[in-house]
Amino acid sequence: xxxxxxxxxxxxxxxxxxxxxxxxxxxxxxxxxxxxxxxxxxxxxxxxxxxxxxxxxxxxxxxxxxxxxxxxxxxxxxxxxxxxxxxxxxxxxxxxxxxxxxxxxxxxxxxxxxxxxxxxxxxxxxxxxxxxxxxxxxxxxxxxxxxxxxxxxxxxxxxxxxxxxxxxxxxxxxxxxxxxxxxxxxxxxxxxxxxxxxxxxxxxxxxxxxxxxxxxxxxxxxxxxxxxxxxxxxxxxxxxxxxxxxxxxxxxxxxxxxxxxxxxxxxxxxxxxxxxxxxxxxxxxxxxxxxxxxxxxxxxxxxxxxxxxxxxx
Amino acid sequence: xxxxxxxxxxxxxxxxxxxxxxxxxxxxxxxxxxxxxxxxxxxxxxxxxxxxxxxxxxxxxxxxxxxxxxxxxxxxxxxxxxxxxxxxxxxxxxxxxxxxxxxxxxxxxxxxxxxxxxxxxxxxxxxxxxxxxxxxxxxxxxxxxxxxxxxxxxxxxxxxxxxxxxxxxxxxxxxxxxxxxxxxxxxxxxxxxxxxxxxxxxxxxxxxxxxxxxxxxxxxxxxxxxxxxxxxxxxxxxxxxxxxxxxxxxxxxxxxxxxxxxxxxxxxxxxxxxxxxxxxxxxxxxxxxxxxxxxxxxxxxxxxxxxxxxxxxxxxxxxxxxxxxxxxxxxxxxxxxxxxxxxxxxxxxxxxxxxxxxxxxxxxxxxxxxxxxxxxxxxxxxxxxxxxxxxxxxxxxxxxxxxxxxxxxxxxxxxxxxxxxxxxxxxxxxxxxxxxxxxxxxxxxxxxxxxxxxxxxxxxxxxxxxxxxxxx
Numbered sequence: 001x002x003x004x005x006x007x008x009x010x011x012x013x014x015x016x017x018x019x020x021x022x023x024x025x026x027x028x029x030x031x032x033x034x035x036x037x038x039x040x041x042x043x044x045x046x047x048x049x050x051x052x053x054x055x056x057x058x059x060x061x062x063x064x065x066x067x068x069x070x071x072x073x074x075x076x077x078x079x080x081x082x083x084x085x086x087x088x089x090x091x092x093x094x095x096x097x098x099x100x101x102x103x104x105x106x107x108x109x110x111x112x113x114x115x116x117x118x119x120x121x122x123x124x125x126x127x128x129x130x131x132x133x134x135x136x137x138x139x140x141x142x143x144x145x146x147x148x149x150x151x152x153x154x155x156x157x158x159x160x161x162x163x164x165x166x167x168x169x170x171x172x173x174x175x176x177x178x179x180x181x182x183x184x185x186x187x188x189x190x191x192x193x194x195x196x197x198x199x200x201x202x203x204x205x206x207x208x209x210x211x212x213x214x215x216x217x218x219x220x221x222x223x224x225x226x227x228x229x230x231x232x233x234x235x236x237x238x239x240x241x242x243x244x245x246x247x248x249x250x251x252x253x254x255x256x257x258x259x260x261x262x263x264x265x266x267x268x269x270x271x272x273x274x275x276x277x278x279x280x281x282x283x284x285x286x287x288x289x290x291x292x293x294x295x296x297x298x299x300x301x302x303x304x305x306x307x308x309x310x311x312x313x
Numbered sequence: 314x315x316x317x318x319x320x321x322x323x324x325x326x327x328x329x330x331x332x333x334x335x336x337x338x339x340x341x342x343x344x345x346x347x348x349x350x351x352x353x354x355x356x357x358x359x360x361x362x363x364x365x366x367x368x369x370x371x372x373x374x375x376x377x378x379x380x381x382x383x384x385x386x387x388x389x390x391x392x393x394x395x396x397x398x399x400x401x402x403x404x405x406x407x408x409x410x411x412x413x414x415x416x417x418x419x420x421x422x423x424x425x426x427x428x429x430x431x432x433x434x435x436x437x438x439x440x441x442x443x444x445x446x447x448x449x450x451x452x453x454x455x456x457x458x459x460x461x462x463x464x465x466x467x468x469x470x471x472x473x474x475x476x477x478x479x480x481x482x483x484x485x486x487x488x489x490x491x492x493x494x495x496x497x498x499x500x501x502x503x504x505x506x507x508x509x510x511x512x513x514x515x516x517x518x519x520x521x522x523x524x525x526x527x528x529x530x531x532x533x534x535x536x537x538x539x540x541x542x543x544x545x546x547x548x549x550x551x552x553x554x555x556x557x558x559x560x561x562x563x564x565x566x567x568x569x570x571x572x573x574x575x576x577x578x579x580x581x582x583x584x585x586x587x588x589x590x591x592x593x594x595x596x597x598x599x600x601x602x603x604x605x606x607x608x609x610x611x612x613x614x615x616x617x618x619x620x621x622x623x624x625x626x627x628x629x630x631x632x633x634x635x636x637x638x639x640x641x642x643x644x645x646x647x648x649x650x651x652x653x654x655x656x657x658x659x660x661x662x663x664x665x666x667x668x669x670x671x672x673x674x675x676x677x678x679x680x681x682x683x684x685x686x687x688x689x690x691x692x693x694x695x696x697x698x699x700x701x702x703x704x705x706x707x708x709x710x711x712x713x714x715x716x717x718x719x720x721x722x723x724x725x726x727x728x729x730x731x732x733x734x735x736x737x738x739x740x741x742x743x744x745x746x747x748x749x750x751x752x753x754x755x756x757x758x759x760x761x762x763x764x765x766x767x768x769x770x771x772x773x774x775x776x777x778x779x780x781x782x783x784x785x
Contacts, residue, residue: 002558002574004559004561004573005556098538261576312575
């Protein structure tokens with residue numbers, strides 16, 4: 001298949017996943033901001049949303065303060081932010097249009113319908129109390145595309161490239177969402193492990209649709225190290241880092257089989273997977289959760305660059 | 314006024330023509346609300362599927378859908394036979410002409426077409442002189458625009474030998490009509506068109522370069538997603554199961570064309586290109602073109618890749634060359650033309666120009682290199698000021714214009730705001746030439762949706778219809 005086609009499939013899947021992830025981040029942030037913290041609300045949740053979305057510099061170049069309005073405007077609707085939800089959907093659809101012959105009808109129609117419905121959502125409507133409906137809509141559209149991909153696409157290279165996009169992006173996003181906790185300052189007098197802390201951890205689980213799953217797996221209340229283990233090292237958790245890593249490895253293995261060739265991307269993917277598969281959560285905390293996650297994000301980027309170099313150029 | 318035009322269903326109040334009787338009965342029994350509902354369904358279908366085209370430089374919605382009229386146009390088998398035979402004959406002559414002007418130039422030597430008409434024409438490419446193409450075919454996919462003025466009277470309005478578009482609409486219109494009106498469709502015995510893409514693929518593989526080994530690799534070359542016909546490019550590539558490539562996906566090394574794939578370079582043998590000649594190769598033509606492939610012409614001339622349609626095929630569809638087509642048919646085939654040409658005055662000729670300037674109010678004046686209904690004057694519909702302005706343009710550059718009588722285009726029943734009413738139509742059938750010539754029974758019928766309008770171009774608000782050719 002054409003390298004450009006593979007590139008477009010990979011990126012359109014990444015952008016749809018990114019739109020979903022942003023919706024999840026905004027949802028948690030909004031929930032956290034409603035929390036009765038007992039201190040002056042300093043809006044640090046909204047600042048942290050900007051940080052975990054990876055656009056701190058660009059955001060503050062444009063806005064002085066991370067108010068809810070500014071952050072929602074920038075992360076959800078700003079056409080100048082290439083990673084806003086709107087931009088993600090538009091880029092995904094533009095990519096899709098360029099390779100529509102490689103998509104199934106279901107995939108194309110779900111993306112096209114998403115793009116057609118997008119102008120119906122705007123800041124005014126969201127400010128008027130529809131934020132959650134909007135975020136749900138984004139999540140639903142992304143899940144519909146993903147479902148369409150899994151249910152209808154021929155299991156060949158184009159399918160593997162599409163899924164690579166989804167999981168490289170998701171791996172990055174789960175790491176960032178988990179890292180929110182690092183950037184969230186506890187109010188001055190709140191105690192670690194206290195009500196506010198608990199609430200923050202619960203929100204992180206909710207952001208990755210993992211709250212009920214967590215309880216089903218652990219049954220012993222929310223413990224930070226267990227939550228970290230759950231989102232990093234438990235393969236049964238579909239958005240965990242190791243799940244994403246296993247999927248990526250699988251996609252690359254299948255491509256390797258189909259093309260009869262393995263390369264540097266396979267090695268990097270194997271390395272990432274091994275670290276998650278054979279590492280221990282104690283070590284993660286010893287290294288520092290934030291440091292561990294930053295390193296993961298970096299390695300994941302390297303893998304993405306390697307995939308681009310080997311297949312997409 | 315309507316009586317001045319031939320209506321294909323039959324004039325109001327008179328007997329309904331044979332082919333339309335079932336349709337008429339069906340229309341009588343179908344309430345308007347149902348038709349409205351079906352029209353909305355059709356629009357939703359086109360939107361959802363993203364079957365759109367772009368209108369340049371007008372702002373507004375960049376991706377529009379072409380209005381689709383839900384009432385099919387119906388042609389009898391015998392009517393189609395005459396058209397189809399005429400098309401085959403015409404395209405054979407056009408191909409022979411192009412091969413000739415880039416080769417021996419017999420027709421110029423015989424004095425049938427003036428030398429300067431060809432050699433000084435901007436559509437004539439010296440780079441194509443002496444290049445031998447497989448089967449001597451230049452216009453592999455031709456779209457011939459025709460109008461009807463009476464029961465047995467068809468005129469060719471224009472030959473499109475470069476990159477005629479619209480065939481995807483012919484196919485999608487059939488698809489949607491069968492979906493919307495299965496009962497009506499089943500009451501008729503309609504010849505299928507869905508095998509067009511198979512025929513196209515067969516045509517393309519039949520013209521692979523002589524040195525191609527094994528199954529030829531075919532690709533469709535598009536200028537990209539912002540091109541007005543992008544949907545069609547992707548549709549055709551998809552239906553044929555070949556790659557849809559853009560310029561940067563291809564490169565040339567040692568006169569061989571390759572595409573960049575996830576498994577490394579892959580050689581390409583036949584390119585169905587939807588990029589204009591001038592943009593094909595920055596080394597040969599426009600150096601600023603980002604749509605083309607550097608070195609493509611060299612590979613083409615070396616016979617290592619074949620292009621459809623051939624570079625320089627436009628020499629045969631120039632509106633000033635058009636007038637010579639009947640002579641070409643006699644010259645190359647020794648036959649009488651089956652399809653008629655519209656009488657045409659060439660303003661390059663002083664007598665013709667004088668005649669045209671005298672009668673601007675009755676004539677249609679077109680730019681020789683114009684298309685899409687732009688830059689033309691429809692005399693009977695124009696204001697005095699417009700006519701005066703056009704007269705100045707003709708006097709300034711007479712060689713740029715031709716004129717034709719205003720034809721009484723036939724009308725077909727069309728579903729418009731105030732119900733079913735006659736609207737003017739033309740038709741563009743598609744002719745495939747490779748090792749053999751193939752014509753799929755049907756074409757793209759374009760319809761002027763506005764009452765009385767004779768301009769059917771989609772860029773000017775025209776719509777399309779499904780075209781049913783009945784089996785004999």
